[in-house]
Amino acid sequence: MSFVDRVRACSVFDPSLYKPFLVDGFRVGLVKPLFADHLRAFPKTFVVSDDSVTLSPRLSDFHKRTSAVGAALRELADNGLFGGWRDEPFPVATSPASPILFNMERAAIPWFGIRGYGVHLNGTVGGPGARHMWVGRRSMDRPRSPGKLDQLVAGGQPAGLSLRDNLVKECGEEASISPDLAGRAVSVGALNYITETEEVLRRDVLYVYDLELPRDFEPRNTDGEIDTFYLWPIERVLETVRDTDDFKFNCSLVVIDFLIRHGLIEPDHPEYLDLIHGLRSGS
């Protein structure tokens, strides 16, 4: 096992196994043929052909699309086609700066291979030589990656909230970090990947933040996502990512990026350039 195995676990993807999902002429997602077949039940919403899944051109604006897609997805979820319904609308667009074509329930995003966005925060205590990192263990009742290790704070990016506001909200819910303390988090970059995991296609951009916490800070989870928090020496975090797959697949990338940015994985590491490339190999 090695760091590069963590990166490879985030690039399990064969484009030939998917049909493009087109909205208003833009390719916004990738759908498996088996799932596409279920969409044939909604011919007024989805036009399914051998080569593609197209949102009906009749659905010509944000509201019509959001409403028609929402109704179809609700029925598919009720029929057990996918689980984890959260009632969280996620924006569908060709890029974060582009107009939002419609909103889609978060649980359906990876079934359509639509690009998702999230915020991940590395919470650390102490500087070089004595650095520790807060790590969360995900609750066993989570639909995704139960029991896996996670960043101190991480969450999907919903519609209608700025990245900063979402980060502050997640900091409060996931770790009881005050808005004032969360405001000191520094944005340090973004990672991306495209990978099949747990049956679906995750095609995500993760916006990454570092936050140095006071020594007396104690995280407390309020939304049920995290079961236990640990404050580990950074060397233990490094060894855990390198030697095990205990971290949730995408959280490993965030740790590896942290280790590279803080000189804890150095350029003489034989996988150095492969790791750096692999942290941003999605499309």
Add this chain to the structure above:
Amino acid sequence: MSFVDRVRACSVFDPSLYKPFLVDGFRVGLVKPLFADHLRAFPKTFVVSDDSVTLSPRLSDFHKRTSAVGAALRELADNGLFGGWRDEPFPVATSPASPILFNMERAAIPWFGIRGYGVHLNGTVGGPGARHMWVGRRSMDRPRSPGKLDQLVAGGQPAGLSLRDNLVKECGEEASISPDLAGRAVSVGALNYITETEEVLRRDVLYVYDLELPRDFEPRNTDGEIDTFYLWPIERVLETVRDTDDFKFNCSLVVIDFLIRHGLIEPDHPEYLDLIHGLRSGS
């Protein structure tokens, strides 16, 4: 002008205008047909065809290749085909971890489109809110990018020296930074690009380091590369990279990466993901 213009200036490249340069079956470089024609004068060393330039298979080991290529290049340089001869052997390999196929004079590396490696150091004073960055103005007598702005320390990676040892050496020569102080530099990642500039193809990996310097530190150049050093507020560095092309083309990338890693370009910047992608768009 904008940050993205700086990134675009580092990706001026049309592969159809080049012939691959092959050594021992590996594609190690890219050569313009006009330059390839000059290599026809050395048929025992270079086999030039319509599709490729191949190092003669007769040259079967490191020493034979280094010696034969060196002799040909010396003659081409004497005939004025390229300038800037430095007597610095650079390693040619398919990757930094692969065996070195041969050494080539540094000045010829971009004429063959061979991947080069360098170390760049961001030297700063003060923390968030009051951060300053040391910037060097390159001497007017430099063969490359005379008068352009540069990092405090930057240098190519020669054969036979570790990255760390090269960084310490360059820190001493370019800015009179003691080995002890240089040893505190933190490796923070690597950038790469492939671009035509000043007639040649630059295909480089830059290993980036951050070093926070004491307030009383004053750089002093000893190798003639830098004419003047400035200690600028980071906002001035940001504006200069964003609004002008005063920085040497690749040094702009190093600054943009610094600004992203330290939260000075934030994710709400409309070009954020394009910049992050563009900082590592070489191959």
